[in-house]
Amino acid sequence: MNNKKGLGSLLLSMVICGSLLSACGGNSNTTSEGSGNTEAKAKAAEIVFALPSFNRIPDDLSKVTNAINAITTEKIGVKVDFRLFGPADYAQKVNLALQSGEKMDIFTTLGQFSNYVSKSQVAPLEELLPEHGKELSAILDKDFGPDILKSTTMDGHIYGIPVNKGMALPTNIIYNADMLKDAGVSADTIQSVEDLPAVFAAVKKKLPDVVPFGPINVNPTDTGLVNWMKGASKVDYLTDTTGVGVVIGDNGKVVNFYESDVFKNGIQMMREWFNAGYLQKDTATTTITAMEMVSSGRGFSFLGGYSGMEVGKQLSAQVGKNIETKRIAPFYFDTSAVNSVTWMVSSTSKETEAAVKFLNLLYTDKELINTILFGIEGEDYLKVDEHHVKFPEGMDANTVPYTAMLSSGIVGSESLQYQMEGINWSDVELKLQENKDTTRSPYFGFIFDQGQVKTQMSAVNNVVNQFLPALVSGSVDPESIIAKFNSALKDAGAQDIIDSKQQQLDQWLAAQKQ
């Protein structure tokens, strides 16, 4: 018995030592290569650049990495270690690298801006930008107006560079145009949410097996319904996602969104839709996304935020159905609309100068941007005209050697990106115009520092996760559940968050007036 035990742990430890050694081997290899290089050529600084990709991630990135390095070493004398992660593990991989002290120079926030800042995980950039990021600042000024960096500035330090793309995401109803035709309804009748129930009823009557309205998003605070309410009623969430401290309109008063009439009416509307049978029974818990429902032909429509007018074409190609969209509510520009996708330089980076140089190139160099997005010309894509590309003969997004292009919403400046063949170029211009024209919240630039109320935030998050999905999907009775929800929020310390936010907002407003 004892011998067996020893043998077992011996074997186990051998396996573990083996895997440890091999892991270390891989690591030390890259670092020694890096340090060797910097010693040889002092000017070629090496940085790690992590990009999330919503597309298939190729096994071998070396060709594209080499192409990127060819551009960057020539232009700015920086070598880039290029990493691609799927959207699901991106944040985890980055957080792990930051926490363990592994090299990670440039990464994007994916909605965690104030989180990274409050833990001092990111480096302030305001001193480096004037020298190494002149063109970058110029292009942001041109496309957004001069105050865009306010949304990534805390206590006078610029912590991130917002992505330069169409950021105004008005709420669209996305629907299957063939089904709408079958139901005998004209698309012109859809102008606002009030027009939707009649459309759903017609679809349900004609196509009883089809679910008229798709389920909610996976993340409870990021549902089509919540986003619609934000845009239609000018709700500023003030940079956290709980919804406990928001300002509705411009009166400067921080309130609990879930106690407001805007919320109650929205939920009541969804409850009516649910009772009328326009949603699935298990919307609150299903893991099937609305997009999957529509592409399988079982769903008719859902709400989503999209910029530009060419979404229908893109989605049609993606889901294989005839998809059209109709805008039904405007977008409301608040701080987190901008800083939720922001490039940051880690505070542990030893090459901040090189990192800013690279960011500068990332926003201004057409060649670099498109190499990152589409890969190598002739192999991964073919050029059609000045602005458009297509896949090589007989290949598609799944079979070309390299493509990260669906992350085009994340890299650099959209106006310098190629578009896929068939997308109207004027749409890119429209998006940039809308960035400037869309109504901004008067609190644009305010960032809530959660440090004082961390424990309340964690408790409140839990309550929101518990109640919100069932409410926004209409599957419970709003009358009693909203009251329960709010009393649970109160228990969790919602008032502390509201008070802390109000105080910070008042201070911020006072500072703005000076």
Added chain:
Amino acid sequence: MIAKPKSKPLKKTLPLLILAGPGLLYFLINSYFPMFGVFIAFKDVNYAKGIFGSDWIGFKNFTFLFQTSDAWIMTRNTLLYNLAFIALGTIVSILIAILMSELLNKLYSKLFMTGLILPNLISMVVLSLLVFAFLNADSGFVNHSILRPLGIPEINWYSEAKYWPYLLVLIQIWKTAGYGSIIYFASIAGIDKSIYESAKIDGAGKLKQIRMITLPLLKPTIIVLVLMSMGRIFNSDFGLFYQVPMNSGALYSTTQTIDTYVYRALMQLNDIGMSAAAGLYQSLVGFALVLTVNAIVKKVNPENALF
């Protein structure tokens, strides 16, 4: 002076020590060195200052666990579920082991054993989909093929909290009991056959043999295994409580455990100080429980205590 008498046992044990070396090293690296990390639970981690330079904040990281009325619910759930798992799991495992040992046909016995271990090899994620296939509101097997044809009103399983205590216990037992029975089976196989023979001669039936011989001789094994699971009574299988109920908010009152609470609460905050605090809290309570139960066992029957 002391070295000489000591060198003799060392010579004897050296080969064993070398053999155990890698295993000890493994425990040292993976179980003991990380223990120094517990101080993170008392720090407000700030990466610019570094972990060692960050401010001490006392027990502030622990307060979030007790922030709400959820604190009571999750503690109750964690404890009661684990007690149910330990009690029912042990009973079912012993039952299986006894039945297996009475099965004289070697081939069948091996076959059943393999079949019983199989559920343990299924990952919780896959299992959650299996359960979903049964309980799904629209097309699930239970609603679609049992309740509907019988004319019984359908149940929306994923939004009715009251069914889940039974479901979760059932799922856990189904998954682990077969695997748990192996050790008991091995212990039963180790019992001297002559005891049974003499009992048979004395006229004891099968049931009496089990009651008077098998169970008393299994007692030390049972105690050791229960003691070991006591140490983890404040931890819960994350897959079972998070994946299987599909993270449905409506079920939190019966599916929320400390682990899932911590995970949900800290997903957005990404705060390692609080995570460390939660882990430390669970370990300390587990440690205390093991000591307590062991002390009780020692008092009742010193021979059966773990240490």
